Amino acid sequence: MSNRVKEINRIGVFTSGGDAPGMNAAIRAAVRTALYNGKKVTGIYHGYQGMIENSMFDMNSRSVSSIIQKGGTVLKTARCMEFKTTEGRAQAYENLKDAGVDALVAIGGDGTFTGAEIFSREYDIPVMCIPGTIDNDLNGTDLTIGYDTANNTVIEAIDKIRDTAASHNRLFFVEVMGRDSGCIALNAGVAGGAEAILLPEKETAIDELIEMLEHNAGRDKSSMIVIVAEGDKNGGATNVAKRVKEKFDYFDTKVSILGHLQRGGAPSSADRVLATRMGYAAVNELLKGNTRSTVGIRGSEIVTTPLEEALSKKELKLNEDLVEIAKIMAI
Amino acid sequence: MSNRVKEINRIGVFTSGGDAPGMNAAIRAAVRTALYNGKKVTGIYHGYQGMIENSMFDMNSRSVSSIIQKGGTVLKTARCMEFKTTEGRAQAYENLKDAGVDALVAIGGDGTFTGAEIFSREYDIPVMCIPGTIDNDLNGTDLTIGYDTANNTVIEAIDKIRDTAASHNRLFFVEVMGRDSGCIALNAGVAGGAEAILLPEKETAIDELIEMLEHNAGRDKSSMIVIVAEGDKNGGATNVAKRVKEKFDYFDTKVSILGHLQRGGAPSSADRVLATRMGYAAVNELLKGNTRSTVGIRGSEIVTTPLEEALSKKELKLNEDLVEIAKIMAI
Amino acid sequence: MSNRVKEINRIGVFTSGGDAPGMNAAIRAAVRTALYNGKKVTGIYHGYQGMIENSMFDMNSRSVSSIIQKGGTVLKTARCMEFKTTEGRAQAYENLKDAGVDALVAIGGDGTFTGAEIFSREYDIPVMCIPGTIDNDLNGTDLTIGYDTANNTVIEAIDKIRDTAASHNRLFFVEVMGRDSGCIALNAGVAGGAEAILLPEKETAIDELIEMLEHNAGRDKSSMIVIVAEGDKNGGATNVAKRVKEKFDYFDTKVSILGHLQRGGAPSSADRVLATRMGYAAVNELLKGNTRSTVGIRGSEIVTTPLEEALSKKELKLNEDLVEIAKIMAI
Amino acid sequence: MSNRVKEINRIGVFTSGGDAPGMNAAIRAAVRTALYNGKKVTGIYHGYQGMIENSMFDMNSRSVSSIIQKGGTVLKTARCMEFKTTEGRAQAYENLKDAGVDALVAIGGDGTFTGAEIFSREYDIPVMCIPGTIDNDLNGTDLTIGYDTANNTVIEAIDKIRDTAASHNRLFFVEVMGRDSGCIALNAGVAGGAEAILLPEKETAIDELIEMLEHNAGRDKSSMIVIVAEGDKNGGATNVAKRVKEKFDYFDTKVSILGHLQRGGAPSSADRVLATRMGYAAVNELLKGNTRSTVGIRGSEIVTTPLEEALSKKELKLNEDLVEIAKIMAI
Known part of the structure; x- marks a missing residue:
């Protein structure tokens, strides 16, 4: 050598x-x-x-x-x-x-x-x-x-959405990057105080999501934000929003797709x-x-x-504790 | 009184x-x-x-x-x-x-x-x-x-997209608010240095847009950003991107839909x-x-x-000079 | 021609x-x-x-x-x-x-x-x-x-200072640019919700400033921020803070001198x-x-x-109405 | 239990x-x-x-x-x-x-x-x-x-100062928080691309600093930024700047004291x-x-x-490798 x-x-x-x-x-x-x-x-x-x-x-x-x-x-x-x-x-x-x-x-x-x-x-x-x-x-x-920068970019977006969501009693779906990895969705979801987070690594039934949203709506939440990783099995924020809306119309529903702005910035x-x-x-x-x-x-x-x-089999980067914490924080 | x-x-x-x-x-x-x-x-x-x-x-x-x-x-x-x-x-x-x-x-x-x-x-x-x-x-x-805050929010997003666009030779479509008014699209388009701006007040033929993009691609532009007001007659950024892509595949094409984050922020x-x-x-x-x-x-x-x-007939807020300037700036 | x-x-x-x-x-x-x-x-x-x-x-x-x-x-x-x-x-x-x-x-x-x-x-x-x-x-x-960018830069700094000021019951002096012109100080003072603004164009007696601060302290203000233009006749934020502190020690006193960061930024x-x-x-x-x-x-x-x-005699850019408004807003 | x-x-x-x-x-x-x-x-x-x-x-x-x-x-x-x-x-x-x-x-x-x-x-x-x-x-x-937020706040300030420094061939001294700990100064110094970093944990002779600045000035650096932790033994950015200026006047010298804005912000x-x-x-x-x-x-x-x-004797948090890296990065 x-x-x-x-x-x-x-x-x-x-x-x-x-x-x-x-x-x-x-x-x-x-x-x-x-x-x-x-x-x-x-x-x-x-x-x-x-x-x-x-x-x-x-x-x-x-x-x-x-x-x-x-x-x-x-x-x-x-x-x-x-x-x-x-x-x-x-x-x-x-x-x-x-x-x-x-x-x-x-x-x-x-x-x-x-x-x-x-x-x-x-x-x-x-x-x-x-x-x-x-x-x-x-x-x-x-x-x-x-990764750290992207997380900060996403939470700045979520913070802005929260401002207007809280003024209106609205339900927001925010699509973030992550085709196979839910790292950004999970981290930014926790940091942004999201009510629910849909990850590529987990199956989330739309019915369960609706149940949870209804539960929250009944508990005086003035706004709700759902983070959807682009690789979520339900097919992205636009689809999830549409399917939720069919059954849950308590709140006005809006979608943001952050896209490649998550890759940029200082x-x-x-x-x-x-x-x-x-x-x-x-x-x-x-x-x-x-x-x-x-x-x-x-x-x-x-x-x-x-x-x-x-390059061999992927380590699991998704922090399971954090998945659990995210749920408790949404109470 | x-x-x-x-x-x-x-x-x-x-x-x-x-x-x-x-x-x-x-x-x-x-x-x-x-x-x-x-x-x-x-x-x-x-x-x-x-x-x-x-x-x-x-x-x-x-x-x-x-x-x-x-x-x-x-x-x-x-x-x-x-x-x-x-x-x-x-x-x-x-x-x-x-x-x-x-x-x-x-x-x-x-x-x-x-x-x-x-x-x-x-x-x-x-x-x-x-x-x-x-x-x-x-x-x-x-x-x-x-209005001023929303413009700043949009250009921060465009600046981030420009970072990654420039690294990759990509074509971006960014949808901004404005169902009837192109004020944000025009201002943020000029301030963000967009290559083209689609406004609700103007008809933009997709063919013309493609021609312009091709012209620019031939002139060593390392990235291109097209701003689409949500009220544009061609039906939003997702549709415009799809239609452009059919005929113009020189660049990889990506879409961001900023949505309600434009309403928030300090x-x-x-x-x-x-x-x-x-x-x-x-x-x-x-x-x-x-x-x-x-x-x-x-x-x-x-x-x-x-x-x-x-409450009577709307003043025209769209600055026609700025529409003209936007085109010259895209050379 | x-x-x-x-x-x-x-x-x-x-x-x-x-x-x-x-x-x-x-x-x-x-x-x-x-x-x-x-x-x-x-x-x-x-x-x-x-x-x-x-x-x-x-x-x-x-x-x-x-x-x-x-x-x-x-x-x-x-x-x-x-x-x-x-x-x-x-x-x-x-x-x-x-x-x-x-x-x-x-x-x-x-x-x-x-x-x-x-x-x-x-x-x-x-x-x-x-x-x-x-x-x-x-x-x-x-x-x-x-000018607009500099104002935004200054209020971002003031917003951050307000966070910590409010947590602590503190009095802050923030020095901003403006050797002869109080435009930034006045604008950013109003936009930042400052309790007082010291301008090069106006004489502000330290005693009056103290009186005003005492008045506010008695009215449950949880924090106070004083903007000092660098050209203020009392000699900059460090001097003003020192002189105020001698007579008014109700709050802990801190100084920030923003300096040339006001010239930079996107x-x-x-x-x-x-x-x-x-x-x-x-x-x-x-x-x-x-x-x-x-x-x-x-x-x-x-x-x-x-x-x-x-190049002939300067127009007065200082908005006298805004000077008045700044005072009323500090109640 | x-x-x-x-x-x-x-x-x-x-x-x-x-x-x-x-x-x-x-x-x-x-x-x-x-x-x-x-x-x-x-x-x-x-x-x-x-x-x-x-x-x-x-x-x-x-x-x-x-x-x-x-x-x-x-x-x-x-x-x-x-x-x-x-x-x-x-x-x-x-x-x-x-x-x-x-x-x-x-x-x-x-x-x-x-x-x-x-x-x-x-x-x-x-x-x-x-x-x-x-x-x-x-x-x-x-x-x-x-800590992470404060580091981001400081580098945003440094980035802004770099903009104007680079336009003018100037030498900037930026004072950051850290009475006993140089963590912010070191991290933000590395992240901000500072030419020198003065830490409470290290003695920095003014003569050595000047020598280094002169060396850099001879090597076409268009701007220089020196980070000074408030606890630096030389007495803060104002003092360091004054002492450097006496012997090194190749560049115009400016000082920013960030102060408590480092404690605030989202x-x-x-x-x-x-x-x-x-x-x-x-x-x-x-x-x-x-x-x-x-x-x-x-x-x-x-x-x-x-x-x-x-609560017993402090761990050393200062990353000595990073001190070394900071010097190499300033070449």
Whole structure:
């Protein structure tokens, strides 16, 4: 391993898959840590796509000035079909070799990790991954970059809706992101004081939901907000609202679909610090000879996990206690 | 008229119709101005409904402490069918008389004004109205309370969407409020730097929209955002997105429906100052003997307009210059 | 005049003096309006300094992409002593001539206007100014770019302070910007529900202030906030707090000095629309042959005023009614 | 122990010491968890002061409606000297006994914990504490309620200052809270991308600071921000700025003192969830027979620690790795 350490001269940095607030802070940290250690840095645009299309540039310390507070990713991102082919990866490797890139920091989610794992094995190029996605659905870490910001974005929306709901005795359905993971829905539901939360991981019968709403309506609740994860089995907020309305018309019913605004915005303090620590750790791990792994956070410690392990069966991130607490809080 | 002035001992204050951020600031200003002038104040819950149901309470200066920064309305609001009947209004008048209320400050929109006009004529009770609605669609004033806040809420959402749009080369459709009025769509569209804005006041052919998007896509725009007022003739953002997608698939297409979060949130500084000036003016006008009118702002001056005039044919609030500017800015 | 119109081929755009949120929106609007009209555009860095140092670059439509939501100014700004000399201005003119710049759009405050007026007369180069300063202290316009955003920034700070003040029965002194102008202090004071407001335009005796605070303390106010404009004659919030504390110790006393955070932040919707309209108007006025003037807004109309007039004795922007209202609201 | 469990019929809830955003979420969770378990709840105003002055009231589920999003504490808070006396505590106990309160949930910091420990021993009343303070300086927990929100508040201020700093080539000193603890300064410094951070736990020689600033100025940094914790040994931002300015005048120098606005504001999502989990756990622990302890979070688990232990020598919360990372990030 120590042989490899000596070989790293230029680290390529890229973001891939869905963007998340805090990715820029991770880029900045990786770039500056590499430069601080006397390494050169190549920025790769649009993730794996940019490797294949040779869309790369030399980065210095100023390349990442004043980006820590910006949403999105200055390196852009994409989902790349071509990288799933042998030819695509071969082209990518050629371009990296020509550019002198001999190690990679990959920031993204599941798909990014998978690509990194295959590529790193095929071409024996050291890669460290950084978990960046608002969905908090990755293994090897308690928290992913962007999740905290997304939660704050959602509760700001819920707080606004609560203002008007309370003035009117209304029932609101708010659809939040999470196709397979209810993390945002659960967290933001608890933090927003929602009356009910529909999660992809749980079946919620519409009848039970109505019963609960009727119970609450009878207990002087002046407004009710139901959070619906987009991956809920009942088919999204619009459908749930329609079905509830057929049987429960005590309150006027309204729907908000937050959509991609949940992916944007200036990253929260916690996401910036997390991303900075992860970017710093990813480069240091590369320089120590670690590879084909992802950095993560456990409690307050930065840890690493082999990609092979991180890509195996999902850890359950949904906090069952919190599901229970959410119900008690709605009394 | 001066006879009537002497008669006012207790002013009733209420909000009615859709709520808007800044209504609390108007309530606070009306209450404190009345108290300052030695008058008593009655708060009426749920607008006209509360008059009929006798849901009223005595207000003092502390009743409106620390509400200036709150969204919604502490007096709650409702749309009241019963007040449209002779019996409903008779009951309301009985209750007001019993409570000693001999003048009214009504905060709301079109429906509120209409109710106030009829009631004031029928029972000869002095009423001053204050225009409160996020839609900015009332006569007799350049600006309504809540409009500025709603614009800020929408551009914060657009800014967040722009972050992720720019990272991905995506096309976004954002639906904003405005069933009959394109004021929010136009303002927030210009302020958010939208590539196109669909207004209820204008017909926009989908083909033209697609042509424009294609033109922009060919000119290196890294993201595009189209604002759709809910009252747009093409049927809302979901429909427009679907129809565009059929012919224009250069970009990935996503939809956000902001919904009622646009009604909430802490009022902006401008809305708080406007509401404070209007609440102050409404009470002073009552005390000077003015009635059956609405306060408004023209330029930087507070003015009053008879309700009869304010309720006649709508002024066109849509700034045609701004429609033109919006197009030029999208180049 | 029509002769001159034909002559304009390339418009130089710059920001000068103190920066203000919304300047980027004005730059964007001026640039795109010029391009739309077939003109070329030169961006000048650091205001007059950049003219002298020849720090200029060609701008296209993409140069101003995604800047409408950014605080500060992408063209940077400076206060330039050298431009006050004949030699400095001669050098600036040489550089502009070499770059083919034959008209200017200047965004800034008093000093910017003065420089533009002199320069335009000396070298007969058409100049239109745009009022950009958070202080709202310029003639020829009801509102300057940045003022609305600064007011919102200040009330967000006051709202936060109110939270903790109310929990503790505390007295807060908050120092806000405004060396000569009390506009921010007065507006944010009214919008923040301040108990007292100290303005540069008014003498406030410390004894009167104490008397008022004592009066309020006796009336169950659970917290008190005093806004102090930095230009207040008593010497800033720290001094005022110290002097009050000597005689009034009913409440625990705390000081916040907001400082330059008032200049930053994403511009409000109103500031972006105002800046966009002004940038558009400034270029159109140049193309119509207007010069040595500033654009402004009166009510809802964009107007122009000759610089000579705009630079003469200040209009009083302080709304005396609002000073009175502020007192009544503090009961 | 099981004997005691049976005895709890009415739980008293209070906040004490400095307020922190999220305290209301903790109150709400404790109240609703107690009600859910069939217990009665008494709210105590102004912490220990309210016990002595018998300022208490019966709470139901609606008492805590729509408070989760509010800064400050609806139960008010105070620092109480009288509770440090035997007589004070005796009076407090009498009042609690009269009100039927037979267990307590105390939300606050060090002083609150100390009072709870003594009182609980003296009168054998079960008490569970919840750590609430923006300073994150308590033992027995990785995070205190309010810390995350305060960090977000500070970086929003820094982001705004960066906007104007970057437009002007300026040097800013921003004073943040932390008399003994540099947690906020360090976190917000890293998250805000500060060029230097002065911590109470570290001596920073002004000469070294100047050297570093000069080094940066020579490397094209367009702006510099120095975070100064209020407890820094050099005497606060005003003093540091003055001393730096004497020797380093390359940049214009400005100071912001954020003050108590750092204590206010709507709590972040993370703080609301943390507070909800802690309030829930505190009551459940009481009902299980636990006492004289504080709840806390370690990693993602809720834990409890005896107050005696929590009040012994402080854990070092300052993350030394992060101090190192902060320096590398400033290159």
